[in-house]
Amino acid sequence: MRAFLAIIVIALGLAAVGIYTSAFIVHQNEQALVLRFGEHKRVVTQPGLNWKLPLIDTVEVFDKRILDLDSQPQEVTASDQKRLVVDSFARYRIVDPLKFYQTLRYQEAVRSRLGPIVESSLRRVLGGATFQDVVRDKREDLMKRIAQQVNKEGADFGLEVVDVRIKRADLPKQNSNSVFDRMRAERQREAAEFRAQGTAEANRIRATADREATVIRAEASRKGEEIRGAGDAERNQIYAEAYSKDQEFFEFYRSMQAYEQGLKSSDTRLLISPDSEFFKYFADPHGKKPTAAGQ
Numbered sequence: 001m002r003a004f005l006a007i008i009v010i011a012l013g014l015a016a017v018g019i020y021t022s023a024f025i026v027h028q029n030e031q032a033l034v035l036r037f038g039e040h041k042r043v044v045t046q047p048g049l050n051w052k053l054p055l056i057d058t059v060e061v062f063d064k065r066i067l068d069l070d071s072q073p074q075e076v077t078a079s080d081q082k083r084l085v086v087d088s089f090a091r092y093r094i095v096d097p098l099k100f101y102q103t104l105r106y107q108e109a110v111r112s113r114l115g116p117i118v119e120s121s122l123r124r125v126l127g128g129a130t131f132q133d134v135v136r137d138k139r140e141d142l143m144k145r146i147a148q149q150v151n152k153e154g155a156d157f158g159l160e161v162v163d164v165r166i167k168r169a170d171l172p173k174q175n176s177n178s179v180f181d182r183m184r185a186e187r188q189r190e191a192a193e194f195r196a197q198g199t200a201e202a203n204r205i206r207a208t209a210d211r212e213a214t215v216i217r218a219e220a221s222r223k224g225e226e227i228r229g230a231g232d233a234e235r236n237q238i239y240a241e242a243y244s245k246d247q248e249f250f251e252f253y254r255s256m257q258a259y260e261q262g263l264k265s266s267d268t269r270l271l272i273s274p275d276s277e278f279f280k281y282f283a284d285p286h287g288k289k290p291t292a293a294g295q
Contacts, residue, residue, distance in 0.1 A: 006156070017054075017178075018054055021055065021112070022051050022052055022053065022054045023049060023050070023051055023052075024049075024050055024051075024052060025049055025050070026044050026045075026046070026047050026048060026050060026061070027047055028047045028177050029063065029064050029065050030047070030061050030062065030063065030064055031043065031044065031045045031061070031063075031064045031094070032044040032050070032051055032059050032060065032061050032062070032097075033059070033060040033061075033062070033097040033098060033101055034050075034057050034058075034059055035057065035058045035059075035060065036053070036056055036057050036058075036268055037056065037154075038058075040082055040098050041057060043097050043098060057153070060097070060101055062094050062097050062100065062101075062107070063093075063094065063107065065092065065093065066091050066092070066093045066162055066196075067091070067092055067093060067107075067110075068089055068090070068091055069089060069090045069091075069092060069110060069111060069114060069115060069118070070089045071087070071088045071089060071090070071115055071118050071119055071122075072115075072119075073085050073087040073168075074086055074119055074122070074123070075172065076122060076123050076126045076129060077129060077130055078126060078127065078130055078131045078133075078134060079127065079128055079130050080130045080131055082131040082171075083171065083172055084126070084131065084134060084169050084171065085169070085170050085171070085172055086122060086126065086166055086168075086169050087166070087167045087168040088118065088164060088165065088166045088167060089162045089164075089165055089167060090114070090147075090150060090161055090163070090164045090165075091162040091165075092114065092154065092159050092160060092161045092162060093159070093160055093162060093166075094107075094158060094159060094160075095158060095159065095160045096158030096159075097158065097174065098158065099156075099157065099158030100157060100158030100159065101158075102158075103156065103157045103158065104157050104158075110157075110159070113157060114150070114154055114157065114159065114161075114195070117150055117153045117154065117214060118146075118150050118164060121146045121149040121150050121153075121164075122146060122164075124149070125142055125145050125146045125149070126142060126146075128190050129142055134166075135169060136167055137272035139166070139186070143164055143165060143166065146164045146213075147161055147162075147163055147164040150164055164261055183200070220249075255280070
């Protein structure tokens with residue numbers, strides 16, 4: 001019984017080992033290549049539990065997702081002889097595991113084989129375009145052409161190149177400095193032009209304002225003179241009416257005004273005859289000159 005139980009245990013152990021070595025799992029993001037003595041047996045693309053012959057079949061698992069391949073920045077000369085430093089990347093996926101295994105075998109080899117193809121296609125396509133096309137106008141079309149060329153050559157490795165994109169396209173450092181200096185000079189020229197236009201506009205506004213101010217002052221002076229003339233005329237008219245009503249009082253009033261203006265307390269010196277008409281109210285409050293008998 002002990003020998004029988006040992007045989008059963010050994011058989012179960014061998015069966016477990018056989019099942020373990022015969023089964024393999026393919027995940028959702030994977031695809032597997034089953035090889036028998038190094039020769040292609042089948043390709044498994046559906047996820048799940050699969051079987052193989054133990055010790056005879058081997059399984060190579062490859063990623064089924066879209067993968068990235070970064071390229072080193074490289075200098076490209078456009079058709080208008082302008083140089084660019086282009087930093088690009090490609091997206092690819094493995095569509096033929098057998099061909100991929102036969103040509104590259106491992107995913108790490110993609111960089112050394114597909115990378116030069118991407119760089120060569122970039123130089124070839126971008127070299128036939130102008131700087132403006134690469135930077136702005138036809139960038140999308142250029143990227144499609146590059147992706148088509150790389151995809152055509154990548155098919156030999158069992159790869160499908162989904163897209164090729166430029167992360168950055170800059171001028172070389174020495175060119176960037178000259179472009180920056182040129183842009184700064186252009187902005188300074190525009191700023192000087194704007195300042196000149198502003199100065200001219202300010203001078204025009206100032207001249208217009210000065211002209212309008214001169215016209216306003218002249219008009220104000222004219223109106224002031226007119227008002228002053230009208231006031232003087234009205235004053236003279238009042239004086240004339242007053243004079244015609246009481247001539248003696250008017251003469252007395254004007255003489256008092258003359259005394260007030262002529263005989264000030266500060267320093268008034270007059271050299272005039274005492275019997276002058278000017279002092280007629282000093283001798284007589286009625287303004288009459290003294291007679292010879294009274295003298």
